[in-house]
Amino acid sequence: MSGQKFGVAGVTALVIGHFSGMLDLIALPVWVGALVERYGFTPQQAGGLATLFLVGAVCASALVAPRFDRMNQRLAATFGFGVAAAAFLFASTQADFMPLALCHLIAGLSIGVALSMVHGTMGHADNPHRLFAMAGIALGLLAIILLGAIPQLLIIYGGPSLFRVFAGIMTVATISSALLFRNPLKAVEHQRRPFSRATWLTIFGISIMTFNQSMVFSFVEVIGKTRGFSPDHVLAVLVALGFVNFILPSPLAAVLQTRVSATLITQIGPAVQAVLAVIVTSATVFTVWAPAAAVFVSIQIFTHTFAFGRLAKLDPTGRAVAATPAMLMVGAALGPIVGGALGQNLGYSALGVAAVVVGIISIGFFTKAKSA
Template sequence: MITTDSRRGRSALMIGHCAGMVDLVALPVWVGTLVAQYRFDAQQAGMLASLFLGGAVLASIALASRFDRLNGRLVATLGFGLAALGFGVAAGASDFATLAVLHALSGMASGAALSATHGTIARSGRPHRLFAIVGMALAVFGIAFMGATPPLVAQLGGPVLFQVFGGVMVVAALAAALAFPVADAVRTPVQAEGRAPLPAVVWCGIVGIACMGLVQAMTFSFLERVGSDRGFGAAAVTGVLVALGIVNFAPPALAALLEKRLDARRVLLGGAALQALLVCVIMLSTQFIAYALAASVFAAVMIFTHTFAFGLLAQLDRSGRALAATPAMLMTGAAIGPVLGGTLVKSFGYGSLAIAATAIAVVALLCFSRLPATGATPRQRALA
């Protein structure tokens, strides 16, 4: 039996996390390609990305409450396989309507697979540590993606992007079919409590992470565009994106090392505030150095913060249902982000994203303030 403690099982989860979270890596190139290669405006390009993420949200919501009754390997294999098919067809399409349908369907398929992946991680013996490990894998994937994909798209055209996405999903489907693990035995005794409603404090964490996901997607979608429109140059902006991928390797490793040393609640509060500050710098600065420094660490804040959120919510809900809904947590906000960002940019300019990010961060801070400290007792958690 393959478990999350085995090398094969962890490898399958790492690959599944990279494929399912491709938007966290690819959004700037994704939206930029739709604008530059397919000639969609910012709102249309954001809408296509939002349809993919919205599909993932719907699938995650539908499956999360049933996670502990599903065959994770089957869901992950079929989900990633169908997403690969959807992206393969998208590579041959160019009109908005067709791409819209394919984005939504591919999002639903990959979202289902990612729910199975994250739910299995949540049911492992050390969910914080394992989520940090798959986060490091995503960072490595991000470096490779940012280094290789933009030049390929520039040379060979927009369809290459969807071919790359399709290839990633094929690899994830094969990994799931061959090595997707079952939940560790140490977590299975709590399965019976999974039928109880989720504690109110868990919902606060879910809403807070959704808010951070909204700010992340709204800003990240136009990270490449704002740099290009400010005249920083394609090579310089691409360099920033590559640097971003390299920097992203540090947060999950640090989160794993600091699991017992930092209070998760304080990390979440600090992460939400810092994220909003970075958006203001990225969207308001006219100097390349300020843009580059803020942009290069922007995704790292979300990765570090979410690792602590994942570990804390795994403690508060041992059934795995809440974290099987991780795609819904991240992508509810992320699904709104690209189209909201595109609409704001089209109507009011890039500075409006800084104002929106600050307002959303206030909501996230209010939600995270309701979470218990890491060292709180079960009674304190129940009263939080």
């Protein structure tokens, strides 16, 4: 299947849908922080609310991805983002745990549906790799804006402003999906067959890599302060990380698309990630720790762009890439729990050891996918 051109309008809807649906990837630290500081929840309760959102997204994506090519993608995306906007708007009027828990679950479920439609449609583009890279650049830009603006809004307007911002972003995604989204052309029926072994192995490889990323990244700030680095220096590294994610991985992935083998990148990516994880969790010298922490997340973004392009080729129906939210968010949901348990009981350097083991497993899946 040669792929489809969606035009400027269609691409705009997909890019907006991507950065709106991937909100958790960039906003999770300020999200959980606001629930603790502004709403008075314990870290466990705040983490539980975020996990409810992520679990909802994973379940919805896993449910709709196999049915992607039989759905009206534009309608499902518009409905999904619209329900999420309403859920976040309602959340901004609540302060108790149970109503907020319900809002988080509903928002997660509806975003899981919408984002699966976005990613599945991206898989039908004439160049899925480049389109995913472009969406990654937009997500990086949004991260810089949100991480700068949300803390200020929380100071001025309090906790509900967080959910109003989220509702506003989902509203923009709803409108752009309704007006600009273009459904992919229907795949030929004989192409709708069970996923190949290579497809499944690639899905497992990227899911495990995402788990590794989440396990270590969730504790970057805590690790920095535990090592005795000043809070200002640690904050500067997080700001630098935002700029690195915007400038480096997605543009580089777009440039290198035809110059480097996707299978080679998926084998090297987890290894580089594991090395950086060891440095981030073990280094006691700031000048060694800071560069590793600043580029850590970008390795995941860079590698996943190549994995996305490969999955789009392996499964032309778009069902495999439609499961992208499930692949990403299952790791995002499990990583912090495992990382917290290891850090609390064995010390944060144990995260580096775990990252090496998990990285080897991820490389194993990607290597098997290459030969499958």
